[in-house]
Amino acid sequence: MQVNPFDYVVFGGTGDLALRKLMPALYYRERDHQLTDDSRIIGVSRTDQNTEAFRAQITKALEQFVPAEDIEAGVLARFLGRITYVPLDATKPAGNWPLLVDALKDGGEKARVFYLATSPVLFGAICRNIKEADLICPKTRVVLEKPIGKDQASANAVNNEVGAIFKEEQIFRIDHYLGKESVQNLMVLRFGNALFEPLWSANYIDHVQITVAEKVGVEGRADYYDKAGALRDMVQNHFLQLLCLVAMEPPSSLTEDMIRNEKIKVLRALRPITAQDVKSRTVRGQYRQGAIEGKSVAGYAEELGASSNTETFVAIKAEVDNWRWGGVPFYLRTGKRMPTRYSEIVIQFKAVPHNVFGRGAGELTANRLVIRLQPDEGVNLQIMTKVPGPGGLRLRSVPLNLSYAETFKDRYPDAYERLLMDTVRGNPSLFMRRDEVDAAWAWIDTIQKGWKDADQPAEPYPAGSWGPLSAALLLARDDRRWNDAD
Ligand code: BG6
Secondary structure, eight states: OOOOOEEEEEETTTSHHIIIIIHHHHHHHHHTTOSOTTOEEEEEESSOOOHHHHHHHHHHHHHHHSOGGGOOHHHHHHHHHTEEEEEOOTTSSSSSHHHHHHHTTTOTTSEEEEEEOSOGGGHHHHHHHHHHTTOOOTTEEEEEOSOOSSSHHHHHHHHHHHHTTSOGGGEEEOOGGGGOHHHHHHHHHHHSOTTTGGGOSTTTEEEEEEEEEOSOOOTTOHHHHHHHHHIIIIIIIIIHHHHHHHHSOOOSSOSHHHHHHHHHHHHHHBOOOOTTTHHHHEEEEEEESEEETTEEEOOHHHHHTSOOOOOSEEEEEEEBOSTTTTTOEEEEEEESSOSSOEEEEEEEEOOOSOOSSOGGGOOOOOOEEEEEEESSOEEEEEEEEEOOSSSSOOEEEEEEEEEHHHHOOSOOOOHHHHHHHHHHHTOOTTSBOHHHHHHHHHHHHHHHHHHHHTTOOOEEEETTSSSOHHHHHHHHTTTOOOGGGO
16 A cells, blocks of 8 residues: 655665665565655765766665565666755755755655664754754654664763654654564564463563574674674664563553553563673673684674774573563573574473373473574474374474465565655654663663673684573573574
8 A cells, every 4th residue: 555645865875774775675665556656765965976876876776685586677767766866964054955955845745754874973963954954844754773872871862862853753763673574473473362471471481582693794884883782783772672572561552652661661670780790691702703604704803903892792691570570581692693694582481390291201391482583484383292103102392383484475575664664654653762762771781881890801702603602601500501502
């Protein structure tokens, strides 16, 4: 279905995010006929070039990031036709603003989205200049890319600056994990099935694991990454959002504030990790030279061209101090240059209280629900079954498997496709509210401070491994192990 007419302005229009994610997402929405004829896309950046050059840049990016069979000449021509470019240093009030005003002429009735795909330190100035140029119309929304700030104080400052210009309901803080199909399906799995929710608590769940493993290194983003590190880059946003969706109480409906009201309770119930317990509850790591799929890859410091103590891997034992989750650890783990790219959430159930089969039948393995976020999205439930045969009773844990690719033959839209259209629709339910960002930073800041106070170094791990040995020990100490360690 078509969304209402819009003008989409992307600041940072020639940047990596815009070319790699935003333009391909909009292209696919074009291909699916979701964009009305009068909707316009305007790229803004400091690069001094014209619309033709920008269109050529986008064509090249699409060729790189969209599979060739999805690029249709007619669709591409239609898509490029709605794109214009404005060379502008948006952090300065003077300059080419009249060109942007002109590009947005006669668009006052449409949804007008300003997507700030820039560093958060520029958000305040850009918003002020948007206002100064008198570009705010009734259906204006502003989209803020993560990370918002680098700690609670700087995030607050950014939110204050943006909040001085836009109302909270106009501000869309994006976390693209919330737009992933498999992440949205988590809510359907929990609240659309009677089966799981009665078991979804400390009564039946032993622990939860969330892993996001990436094969890539820092990919030309070393400047940003070295200041951020894995904790700020991945945990503060994506992981805490996933944790919230696993741990939150059922909202009474899916309206924006119902979901966000439940998520914020989880964030506020996270037990702080301070200098006393950072060593026992967190692991920091940094990749060294190693090999992935037989190919040698450089270490982080070599890629960066300098030595650094920034973590490219982090593992955390988190705890949610509330009635539902008391005593259930949430083990979080993410790293760059892992052996393979995969993300999953593992719900490890407790063992049955008594083994009626006797030892000879084989070990009784506790049930485990694995929600595979990427790749090969799906759900897998390990259950005990009898091995067929006339002999004695023998038991084995086998998977009940749901593969989305096999069940649904459709293409899986990228997270940004859904989220960009939500910004046009003005639906913020899959975006972060200010208090969520604030509570997430409060928890992260304590860990950062703990690391600093305890002088916790980033332990080396070879590229292509599952991180430092301490990550395995984090679970082994609790008599548990990571799912992939089986
Ligand atoms: C981004 C991080 O938010 O998420 C990147 O900044 C990371 O460092 C990326 O690679 C991972 O996203 P995805 O969708 O590929 O899992």
